[in-house]
Amino acid sequence: MHKIERPMRDPLFHISKRDDMSWKKRFLLRGGVILFSFLFTGILSWILIGVDPFTFIGKLFEGTFGTSRRIWLLLRNLAILLCIALALAPAFKMRFWNIGAEGQVLMGGLATAICMYYLGDKLPEPVVWLFMVVAGILAGALWAVIPAICKAYWNTNETLFTLMMNYVAIQLVSFFTNVWVKDGSGVLKNATHLNGIKLPELGNPYLLTLLVAVLLTVGMFIYLKYSKHGYELSVVGESENTARYIGINVKKVIIRTMALSGAICGITGVLLVGAINGSVTTATVGGQGFTGIIVSWLGKFNPGFMVLTSFLVIFLDRGTGQLNLTNNAFPAIVTGIVIFFIIGCEFFISYRLKFRKKKKQEGEVLQTEDAPAAEQTEEAKERNLLQKIGDGAKNCVLTAARGVKKGALFIGNQTAKAFRKGKDLFKKKPKEKAEETQTEKEEEDV
Amino acid sequence: MSDTDKAEKISPPCLSFLTNQNGGKTVENNVALELRNVCKYFGEVIANKNVDLTVRKGEILAILGENGSGKTTLMNMISGIYFPDEGEIIIDGEPVVIRSPKDAFRYKIGMIHQHFKLVDVFSAGENIVLGNSEDGKFRMKEVNARVMEIAEKYGFHVDVKKKIYEMSVSEKQTVEIIKVLYRGADILILDEPTAVLTPQETERLFAVLRRMRDDGKSIIIITHKLHEVLSLSDRVSVLRKGEYIATVETANTTESELTEMMVGKKISLNIDRSEPKDVQERLVVSALNCNTREGVKVLDNVSFTARAGEILGIAGIAGSGQRELLEAIAGLQHLESGEIIYHDPKTGEAVNLRDKTPLQIRELGVRLSFVPEDRLGMGLVGNMDIVDNMMLRSYRKGKSAFLDRKNPQDLADRxxxxxxxxxxxxxxPVRRLSGGNVQKVLVGREISLAPTVLMAAYPVRGLDINSSYTIYNLLNSQKENGVAVIFVGEDLDVLLELCDRILVIGGGKITGIVDARTITKEEVGLLMTKTSSMNEEKEAEDHA
Structure with a gap:
């Protein structure tokens, strides 16, 4: 019959789905992977910036927990990032890819600043606070609802839309700064321009932010898990057809959820401008609107997990900041690598790789089956050849290792000798010198 | 795994090898494809375990098994879509490794999938030659000539210049088969080829397959329809829950024996159809017209009446407007014109359901239950658990902003x-359940609403025999409770056995409403194709 080309060997590995892991095992795996990634980045820091792994990991902890001020800064950054991630969670759960958190937060901040600028000198401070909060929430919500309406009614692409809204927000901030700051410096100062308004400090400048973040975490957890709205938005996210089938008004849910998402972003903006920075610039959010996306995803839209993931991101950020590097790309590399490891870990939680089996045993069976005579199948030959090559390689490596070992010993001995001789040169004591030569001889004998 | 386990796993192929040796060389030469000890796992799910299978040259082998018994997985391993976790595949006496569909073609294996893989805007000829440029040149004339040659040899009817989107399902299938033959396949695998065909088209397909067998080709046909197995195949291999049960000569077996092998126990395949009692009009549909978004007419002047205490079957080739019809009644389709009048059994009032949303229909007090065709994409949410899926229909109850999970929990347990x-x-999560259990959850929820109208689209698709009969019995008991049941089915035998009346739909038009107790399968088959394109009628004339 037809001639068939020789078959290929089994693929080196193939991917198959894994049984569900117990949560304990998953927890251990994730923890192990994070530790491993720290170690890995530690080694990398040794190579790239000359900080050895232990100092590196030590610095990470020192940078994050070293002083009480650092702990407060950690909590502040954590709270802000967590708020943004929480805001994104309902939208993502509804499969609405809101990547406009950056702009929504900034709009919240801008609205706050507008209240501070125009109302700060006209109304008593507590009333201004109220205006700031309401305006911030409304502005954030507005920035999110515009793309939501377009998505709901005309099925526009929310990813592009929300992304573009970010740039509009940045330009608006830039515009207002230019209008308000008349001295041409481009820096908006709390005391000179914004009437010195600041949200109340509850003993610590960052405590308010922290409290809001805690409240939002608990609130969002309950909203997503136990409220009817939360249920509706996850049905819409899972399947719009199902949602229509049971009579959910999909348009309404999309707009409502995005309004909520934007409102929380707005609150974050109020905190950033009103409580933390006291002013607004185009860099107020500083990319955290995007980092929040990662935090939200890694936390699987579960507010509880999101606390952990945002902690991890901030920990790395604060810790690597402590290294005092001139090269400020390294912290980003570290964060990237750690996140990469975590995402890789998620893959191994749901899939496993099956490597090509060692064919030895099967090979024997095959031989008895297919080639009872001396004639070997080509595959068996190939396998033998491979085995030979493998053995050869092993020998090579072993010999090389032996050589390296010998060489290392040799170099070690030589340097030791040279070192001793050098010492002698300084000391120059004939008696001892004689003794030295004797010991040298002894050593050589050994 | 212990050593003894391993030894046991290795022994069966050794044995089968020995028996082959004893059988002499002629038997060995006659074997086109052999599987030894093939296993495939998806996580903890065993899709195939220790399957041994032999396909001879010039035979039709039927692979029989219930849904989820691993038939398609097994065939996907032969055709290079999945890679077996254990075991070996032997072609013409040599063990081979099939890593991709391309490898499969090299070994002259071709698979015709249940869901066709054709490019709609290409012609038949273009589809056939797609991805098969032997010397890098593209000569449509030669291709067409060769296609015609193949068609003539086996008795296909095909128009090489016709575009795929203009074709009927059976024409598309023909293109798929020729595509595989064009590439020189000697082993053809057909995955449920008759599921989408009318009885007449099925007969025509079988004639072609027999001709190919006589030409020396090996044909593997996957099916769960017993009568087709008996009329077509030479031998039958039975799989159950992923495990290989046995292979028997078709001539020496009976339908009940095969069922027993398939299910693992004796079961009776009868549906108790009771005479309709206390019949009254419940849903009067008149002159429905419905277009798709692109403006293609999917329902054309559809009128019928669904009566309480009766099962109304809907028969038709897949995609003839069945889905749109049920969705229109459920308030999920925009209608061009027509009326859907619901007669309330308590008040006797008539309500028009046209242009009402599902929520509005519910608020009107119309207890309409709907088991859609797409269970996990419409009826249920795959990633949610059973309790949350129960809640889909009831979560709105009460004024609280928070969910009540207690009642859904009770319902789920019940x-x-x-x-x-x-x-x-x-x-x-319901997506982890098997098809039959998913369907039980869905049908259970819909029936728990105490409906007055129950619509079910392909409720037994993908279900094993036991689950199918559970569903039939549920529908029957609903009918006896005075519910107007509308049942869209694909298996004509079941429709004839279960329903009281059958509405036949073809190309969005009603081609007949008949009494299920007196009509024959062939008559229904003819009604199904009545409004199909002129081509087929012409074809039939040519044939005669």
Whole structure:
């Protein structure tokens, strides 16, 4: 019959789905992977910036927990990032890819600043606070609802839309700064321009932010898990057809959820401008609107997990900041690598790789089956050849290792000798010198 | 795994090898494809375990098994889509490794999938030659000539210049088969080829397959329809729950024996159809017209009446407007014109359901239950657990902003118990359940609403025999309770046995409403194709 080309060997590995892991095992795996990634980045820091792994990991902890001020800064950054991630969670759960958190937060901040600028000198401070909060929430919500309406009614692409809204927000901030700051410096100062308004400090400048973040975490957890709205938005996210089938008004849910998402972003903006920075610039959010996306995803839209993931991101950020590097790309590399490891870990939680089996045993069976005579199948030959090559390689490596070992010993001995001789040169004591030569001889004998 | 386990696993192929040796060389030469000890796992699910299978040259082998018994997985391994976790595949006496569909073609294996893989805007000829440029040149004339040659040889009817989107399902299938033959396949695998065909088209397909067998080709046909197995195949291999049971000569077996092998126990395949009692009009549909978004007419002047205490079957080739019809009644389709009048059994009032949303229909007090065709994409949410899926229909109850999970929990427990749903618990995501159990959850929820109208689209698709009969019995008991049941089915035998009246739909038009007790399968088959394109009628004339 037809001639068939020789078959290929089994693929080196193939991917198959894994049984569900117990949560304990998953927890251990994730923890192990994070530790491993720290170690890995530690080694990398040794190579790239000359900080050895232990100092590196030590610095990470020192940078994050070293002083009480650092702990407060950690909590502040954590709270802000967590708020943004929480805001994104309902939208993502509804499969609405809101990547406009950056702009929504900034709009919240801008609205706050507008209240501070125009109302700060006209109304008593507590009333201004109220205006700031309401305006911030409304502005954030507005920035999110515009793309939501377009998505709901005309099925526009929310990813592009929300992304573009970010740039509009940045330009608006830039515009207002230019209008308000008349001295041409481009820096908006709390005391000179914004009437010195600041949200109340509850003993610590960052405590308010922290409290809001805690409240939002608990609130969002309950909203997503136990409220009817939360249920509706996850049905819409899972399947719009199902949602229509049971009579959910999909348009309404999309707009409502995005309004909520934007409102929380707005609150974050109020905190950033009103409580933390006291002013607004185009860099107020500083990319955290995007980092929040990662935090939200890694936390699987579960507010509880999101606390952990945002902690991890901030920990790395604060810790690597402590290294005092001139090269400020390294912290980003570290964060990237750690996140990469975590995402890789998620893959191994749901899939496993099956490597090509060692064919030895099967090979024997095959031989008895297919080639009872001396004639070997080509595959068996190939396998033998491979085995030979493998053995050869092993020998090579072993010999090389032996050589390296010998060489290392040799170099070690030589340097030791040279070192001793050098010492002698300084000391120059004939008696001892004689003794030295004797010991040298002894050593050589050994 | 212990050593003894390994030894046991290795021994069967050795044995089968020995028997082959004893059988002499002629038997060995006659074998086109052999599987030894093939296993495939998806996580903890065993799709195939220790399957041994032999396909001879010039025979039709039927692979029989219930849904989920691993037939398609097994064939996907032969055709290079999956890679076996264990075991070997032997072609013409040599062990081979099939890593991709391309490899499969090298070994002259071709698979015709249940869902066709054709480019709609290409012609038949272009589709056939697609991805098969032997010397890098593209000569449509030669291709067409060769296609015609193949068609003539086996008795196909095909128009090489016709575009795929203009073709009927059976024409598309023909293109798929020729595509595989064009590439020189000697082993053809057909995955449920008759599921989408009318009885007449099925007969025509079988004639072609027999001709190919006589030409020396090996044909593997996957099916769960017993009568087709008996009329077509030479031998039957039976799989059950992923395991290979046995292979028997078709001539020496009977339908009940095969069923027993398939299910693992004796079961009776009868549906108790009671005479309709206390029949009254419940849903009067008149002159429905419905277009798709692109403006293609999917329902054309459809009128019928669904009566309480009766099962109305809907028969038709897949995609003839059945889905749109049910969705229109459920308030999910925009209608061009027509009326859907519901007669309330309590008040006797008539309500028009046209242009009402599902929520409005519910608020009108119309207890309409709908088991859609797409269970996990419409009826249920795959990633949610059984309790949350129960809640889909009831979560709105009460004024609280928060969910009540207690009643859905009770309902879930009740359905699991009463319908014998196999699940680790009520908090398992429904996508993890098998097809039959998913359907029990869905039908259970819809029936728990105490409906007056129950619509079910292909409710037994993908279900094993036992689950199918559970569903038939549920529909029957609903009918006896005075519910107007509308049942869209694909198996004509079942429709004839289960329903009281059958509405036949073809190309969005009603081609007949007939009494299920007196009509024959062939007559229904003819009605199904009545409004299909002129081509086929012409074809039939040519044939005669």
């Amino acid at each position: 359905i699991i118990e009463e319908l014998e749903v196999v699940t680790p618990g009520s908090h398992t």
